[in-house]
Amino acid sequence: xxxxxxxxxxxxxxxxxxxxxxxxxxxxxYAALLYLGxxxxxxHSEFRMPDNPFARQAIAFALLTLPVLIYSCWTEIGAWKGTxxxxxxxxxxxxxxxxxxxKIIFRNILKYLPWEMAHTGVHWIVEYSERGVEAKxxxxxxxxxxxxxxxxxxxxxxxxxxxxxxxxxxxxxxxGLKAGDxxxxxxxxx
Numbered sequence: 001x002x003x004x005x006x007x008x009x010x011x012x013x014x015x016x017x018x019x020x021x022x023x024x025x026x027x028x029x030y031a032a033l034l035y036l037g038x039x040x041x042x043x044h045s046e047f048r049m050p051d052n053p054f055a056r057q058a059i060a061f062a063l064l065t066l067p068v069l070i071y072s073c074w075t076e077i078g079a080w081k082g083t084x085x086x087x088x089x090x091x092x093x094x095x096x097x098x099x100x101x102x103k104i105i106f107r108n109i110l111k112y113l114p115w116e117m118a119h120t121g122v123h124w125i126v127e128y129s130e131r132g133v134e135a136k137x138x139x140x141x142x143x144x145x146x147x148x149x150x151x152x153x154x155x156x157x158x159x160x161x162x163x164x165x166x167x168x169x170x171x172x173x174x175x176g177l178k179a180g181d182x183x184x185x186x187x188x189x190x
Contacts, residue, residue, distance in 0.1 A: 013162030015089040016175060022085030027068055034063055053127040057120055065116050072108045077101055086175070095173045103172045110167035111153075114146035121146075 041047055050056060075083045077100065081092035095103040121143035128135040156166040164174045 010161035012091075012175075012177065013158065015091055015177075016086075016157065016162045019083065019085035019089040019091055022088055023072075023083045024085075026084060027071075030067070031064060038063075053123040056126075057123045060119055060123070061116065065112060065119065069108055069112055072111070073105050076104045076108070081178075082175075090178045091175055092178050093173055093175055095171075099172070107167055107171035107173045110170060111165075114149040114153075117142055117149075118146040 042049070049059070072083055076086075076093040080087050081094075086092065093104060093107070095107075121139055124139045124142070125135055128139065153165045153167060156164065156169070163176065168174050
């Protein structure tokens, strides 16, 4: 299948995008439940979010980012070898057996690092806004750099036709079709 701009779209790339969409629905559902729960907590208790952006960042990391990171690592390290989205698309994360666990953990840290950096920027933008002062330039960098990194991740995914993003390459992993489905497409071993 060819796009008008001439980029060849592989079945693997389509499956990875679909898997991401499925996983994103799961993550956004968790985030929505977390938001609703926190709203109820704030409305019906004495608990208040701290004024300190470091404390707000720590709470957000503990309640949102860390569970999503653990979810991704646990499903990719386990017997499924992939998140529910990857499993539904018959994909798996591949890495050498003897170093599989650290590589997959590193892969997911790299994958979610831009997300966490953006959260940091948002907490500091809120802080400066509440003070009524203009945000420092480093805050804008913390908001812009993650967008650039995600764009590089996306370009690397398209460039490799779905096999390896930049974070896969750095971590020594790749994503391919499950063993029984590999004969349908290219040889997708890392």
